[in-house]
Amino acid sequence: MQRVERPVHLSRLQVGDIAPNVTLTKTTGECVTLADLLRQGRILLVFLRHFG
Amino acid sequence: MFCRSELARLAKLNPQIEASGAQVVVVTMGKPAETERFCGERAPGLRCFCDPEAASYRAYGLTRGSTDQLFGPAVWLKGAQATLEGKFEGLPLGKPVGDPFQMPGVFVIGSDGRVAFAYYSKHAGDYPDDAELLKAVQS
Numbered sequence: 001m002q003r004v005e006r007p008v009h010l011s012r013l014q015v016g017d018i019a020p021n022v023t024l025t026k027t028t029g030e031c032v033t034l035a036d037l038l039r040q041g042r043i044l045l046v047f048l049r050h051f052g
Numbered sequence: 053m054f055c056r057s058e059l060a061r062l063a064k065l066n067p068q069i070e071a072s073g074a075q076v077v078v079v080t081m082g083k084p085a086e087t088e089r090f091c092g093e094r095a096p097g098l099r100c101f102c103d104p105e106a107a108s109y110r111a112y113g114l115t116r117g118s119t120d121q122l123f124g125p126a127v128w129l130k131g132a133q134a135t136l137e138g139k140f141e142g143l144p145l146g147k148p149v150g151d152p153f154q155m156p157g158v159f160v161i162g163s164d165g166r167v168a169f170a171y172y173s174k175h176a177g178d179y180p181d182d183a184e185l186l187k188a189v190q191s
Contacts, residue, residue, distance in 0.1 A: 010110055010113040010114070010115050011113055012113040012170065012172055013112060013113055013159070013167045013170050014167065014170065015167055015168060015169065015170060016166055016167065017166065017167045018165055018166055018167075019159070019161040019165055019166060019167050020108075020111040020112060021165075022103075022107070022108035022111050022112075023108075024077075024079060024101035024102065024103055024108060025084060025101060025102040025103065026084070026101060026102075027084045027085075027087050027088035027091070027100060027101070027102065028084065029084050032101070034161065035165070037075070037077055038161065038163060038165060040075055041073055041074060041075055041163060042073065042074045042075070042160065042161060042162050042163045042168070042189070043074065043075055043076075043077050043159075043160070043161040044069055044074050044075070044076045044077065044158070044159075044160055044185070044188075044189050045077050045079070045112075045158070045159040045160070045161055046058070046062060046076065046077070046078050046079065046156075046157075046158050047079045047108070047109050047112065047114055047156050047157045047158070048055040048058060048059065048078060048079065048080050048081075048156055049055045049150070049152075049154060049155070049156045049176060050055070050081055050149055050150030050151060050152050050154065
């Protein structure tokens with residue numbers, strides 16, 4: 001039987017929502033949270049597509 | 053292909069963004085060394101971070117796109133426009149890094165930790181234009 005993958009429905013953020021405090025990895029390998037970055041001011045957060 | 057154009061555009065706008073008191077945080081699905089190389093070549097000066105598992109993409113509600121969102125007519129049209137405007141940064145070289153189906157997105161997070169702007173791309177080549185982006189970071 002063929003396996004059917006269900007589409008994943010994720011809830012979109014709205015203006016005014018608390019931003020998820022995600023953890024990201026620096027190019028040096030260390031981890032940093034969004035809250036750490038916010039201490040340096042507001043953020044333009046850009047999620048890129050794949051690259052190659 | 054659009055990730056390169058977007059990165060080049062962000063690098064160009066970065067002085068205006070920084071002058072407004074905001075900082076650019078770019079997230080890729082590459083590993084640290086891949087991201088360092090890609091961002092270093094395309095946008096030196098921009099701060100790029102890695103999330104190979106794309107967990108942060110999901111946390112921000114960014115889904116995997118449909119075939120139409122990734123390869124449909126709107127995507128080709130955007131590529132053609134970029135080429136005509138001299139903004140096309142070339143076709144991808146080598147193996148893609150990251151999930152090719154993952155959709156992009158742009159957010160402004162205020163110093164209060166709340167979302168001040170949220171842009172969910174309608175298709176792979178859809179990003180807010182320069183004026184919309186600058187207005188969002190300056191507000």
